Amino acid sequence: MSIHLGLDLGGTNIKAAVLEQGAGEPRVLTTATWPTESGEGPQRVLERLAEHGAATLEPHGAAATVGLALPGHFDAQLGTGGLLPNLQGDWVGRPIAGPVGDALGRPVALVNDVRALTLAEARLGAGRGLRDLLCVALGTGVGGGIVIDGQLVVGLGHAGEIGHVTADPDGPPCGCGNRGCLDRVAGAQTIAARAGQPSVADAVVAAQAGDHRAQAALDSAAEAIGRVVAGAVVLLWPQRVIIGGGVAEAGDALLEPIRAEIRRRACIVPMQRVDIVPAQLGPYAGAVGAALWGAEPGGARTPASASASAPT
Numbered sequence: 001m002s003i004h005l006g007l008d009l010g011g012t013n014i015k016a017a018v019l020e021q022g023a024g025e026p027r028v029l030t031t032a033t034w035p036t037e038s039g040e041g042p043q044r045v046l047e048r049l050a051e052h053g054a055a056t057l058e059p060h061g062a063a064a065t066v067g068l069a070l071p072g073h074f075d076a077q078l079g080t081g082g083l084l085p086n087l088q089g090d091w092v093g094r095p096i097a098g099p100v101g102d103a104l105g106r107p108v109a110l111v112n113d114v115r116a117l118t119l120a121e122a123r124l125g126a127g128r129g130l131r132d133l134l135c136v137a138l139g140t141g142v143g144g145g146i147v148i149d150g151q152l153v154v155g156l157g158h159a160g161e162i163g164h165v166t167a168d169p170d171g172p173p174c175g176c177g178n179r180g181c182l183d184r185v186a187g188a189q190t191i192a193a194r195a196g197q198p199s200v201a202d203a204v205v206a207a208q209a210g211d212h213r214a215q216a217a218l219d220s221a222a223e224a225i226g227r228v229v230a231g232a233v234v235l236l237w238p239q240r241v242i243i244g245g246g247v248a249e250a251g252d253a254l255l256e257p258i259r260a261e262i263r264r265r266a267c268i269v270p271m272q273r274v275d276i277v278p279a280q281l282g283p284y285a286g287a288v289g290a291a292l293w294g295a296e297p298g299g300a301r302t303p304a305s306a307s308a309s310a311p312t
Contacts, residue, residue, distance in 0.1 A: 006291025011086030050103030067294025116289030118145025226261020244279025
């Protein structure tokens with residue numbers, strides 16, 4: 001048996017998961033969460049990651065590997081931050097894997113948070129037992145992940161960025177430099193604003209009560225999501241599409257029109273053989289996936305000794 005730690009750094013919370021891996025399927029031993037408090041600055045956030053990781057591990061012994069999920073882009077080989085828009089402070093070029101690894105005494109493998117969710121769902125959740133799948137996370141923004149032949153696809157580093165596929169050529173500008181990205185067209189804030197409601201959950205309630213503006217907002221988002229995901233389905237021919245994230249908690253009010261749009265547009269794919277299902281693992285999927293990524297033979301790790309000086 002071996003122990004593996006997964007950490008998921010979010011804009012609001014840090015989540016941790018400890019996995020036990022033996023001859024069979026990995027088993028989740030414990031999960032925990034704490035506030036990120038990124039307003040205290042990157043250095044303190046990194047210290048907090050290590051402190052909470054060590055505290056979570058303590059009852060279970062030393063970890064063989066450590067994985068860390070980040071909410072954005074990074075350099076996996078150097079272990080440094082890139083565009084992490086949900087975290088306050090300057091993370092670009094900042095050493096992350098090295099300092100956390102130094103504190104925990106283990107190399108750290110970095111992975112994007114949605115790719116971590118994808119890996120967790122593929123191994124232990126809604127994609128268990130399948131070889132090829134696509135995962136889409138609907139939240140503040142839109143993210144994605146791809147599994148082909150049982151392996152998480154990262155390409156040159158960040159394969160799966162479905163949120164930055166153009167959904168509307170004349171749509172709003174996106175931070176990536178494009179216009180009309182799915183991330184901007186179908187993110188939670190956009191849906192809520194178009195519905196005239198404080199949240200997506202409120203938009204669903206309003207739509208169910210007959211509010212035409214709220215219903216139109218949900219339908220518009222579902223159409224954009226379905227259109228883009230249908231393109232990915234035609235490209236990849238996955239066995240299953242898994243839809244997760246906070247927005248997906250709207251349930252069939254959003255999932256059914258997404259399913260209908262995908263099936264309407266992915267004409268050459270035998271859609272009767274492609275399931276479109278909700279994610280199963282809930283809010284700790286990213287931490288579980290980070291632990292799995294750390295344990296993967298191909299997971300890029302930054303040695304604990306590679307903690308270069310943080311930028312000033």
